[in-house]
Amino acid sequence: DTGVxxxxxxxxxxxxxxxxxxxxxxxxxxxxxxxxxTLGQGPEFLTYFQNEAQLEKSRLLSDRxxxxxxxxxxxxxxxxxxxxxxxxxxxxxxxxxxGYEQYFGPGTRLTVT
Amino acid sequence: SQQGEEDPQALSIQEGENATMNCSxxxxxxxxxxxxxxxxxxxxxxxxxxxxEREKHSGRLRVTLDTSKKSSSLLITASRAxxxxxxxxxxxxxxxxxxxxxxxxxxxxxx
Numbered sequence: 001d002t003g004v005x006x007x008x009x010x011x012x013x014x015x016x017x018x019x020x021x022x023x024x025x026x027x028x029x030x031x032x033x034x035x036x037x038t039l040g041q042g043p044e045f046l047t048y049f050q051n052e053a054q055l056e057k058s059r060l061l062s063d064r065x066x067x068x069x070x071x072x073x074x075x076x077x078x079x080x081x082x083x084x085x086x087x088x089x090x091x092x093x094x095x096x097x098x099g100y101e102q103y104f105g106p107g108t109r110l111t112v113t
Numbered sequence: 114s115q116q117g118e119e120d121p122q123a124l125s126i127q128e129g130e131n132a133t134m135n136c137s138x139x140x141x142x143x144x145x146x147x148x149x150x151x152x153x154x155x156x157x158x159x160x161x162x163x164x165x166e167r168e169k170h171s172g173r174l175r176v177t178l179d180t181s182k183k184s185s186s187l188l189i190t191a192s193r194a195x196x197x198x199x200x201x202x203x204x205x206x207x208x209x210x211x212x213x214x215x216x217x218x219x220x221x222x223x224x
Contacts, residue, residue: 004155031210042201042214043156056211091155100144100205102212104155 002026004105006092012111013082020078021108025094032075033102034067035091036060043091049075082112119202119215127223132189134218136202137182143205145178146212147187150199159187159200192222 005024013019025032030051035043046065048056051072061067064082069075079086089109093102120135138145144163148156162169162178162185169176175188189196199219203212 033211035214040216042203042216043212045211045213048210050210056209089153093156095210101146101158101161103158104148106155109153 004092004094004103006090006105006108008108009106010109010111012113015082015084015112017082018078018080019082019110020076021090021092021110023075023077023092023105025074025092026096026103029094029096029103030072031095031097032069033093033095034075034077035093037089037091037107038087046077079110082110084112086110087112119200119218121218122216123219123221125221125223126192128192128194130192132192132196132220132222134187134200134202134220136185136187136215138185138202138204138213138215139183140204141207142180143207143209145176145185146203146205147174147176147185148201148203148214150201150217152198156201189220192220194222194224196220197222 007022032049034046037043045058046061047067049069052069064080067077089107091107093104095102118137146161147159150156160171160176162176173190178185199217201214201217203214
């Protein structure tokens with residue numbers, strides 16, 4: 001069990017640029033989640049995949065955000081035309097169909113200047 | 114938006130003392146989970162309690178759940194410096210897979 005991995009760990013970008021983050025879940029987990037966390041707050045749900053199907057999206061996920069999980073393995077989260085308000089920690093988690101516990105990766109910290 | 118509130122927002126105690134954190138939520142749940150987050154890192158799952166359970170133990174952790182009051186508490190006994198972290202409760206709403214987190218309690222254990 002290698003755990004959930006996320007890349008990059010840190011990303012600094014200029015306002016208006018596009019960024020893409022990658023998440024590799026625990027290999028046998030079919031469920032994958034993206035959350036966003038700002039300083040001093042708890043994580044907020046963004047979107048959820050079961051295998052390759054995106055089953056739920058938060059209203060926080062504006063049309064500048066898109067997530068994919070091709071072939072039901074790794075997932076990518078893309079933010080287009082970044083804004084300063086997008087600065088946050090982006091967390092990925094996975095879980096198996098057998099349990100409700102979610103296993104989190106270390107996160108990608110995005111700073112938009 | 115956050116599901117509920119955690120209390121206190123910050124807690125500082127001496128090593129060896131017990132730490133209690135409380136969580137309140139708003140809607141019916143399937144289960145409630147507690148997570149720990151060290152500064153700037155990912156979250157680590159600590160314990161899950163189902164809506165039909167009232168109390169659960171795991172090592173030095175004890176969780177209670179009162180669904181009539183929509184509240185939960187996490188007790189850490191015999192605290193250690195390594196317990197210094199933020200602690201979050203998260204609820205899984207009936208029929209949904211996503212977790213809804215509280216704002217967390219920042220726990221500091223002083224040596």
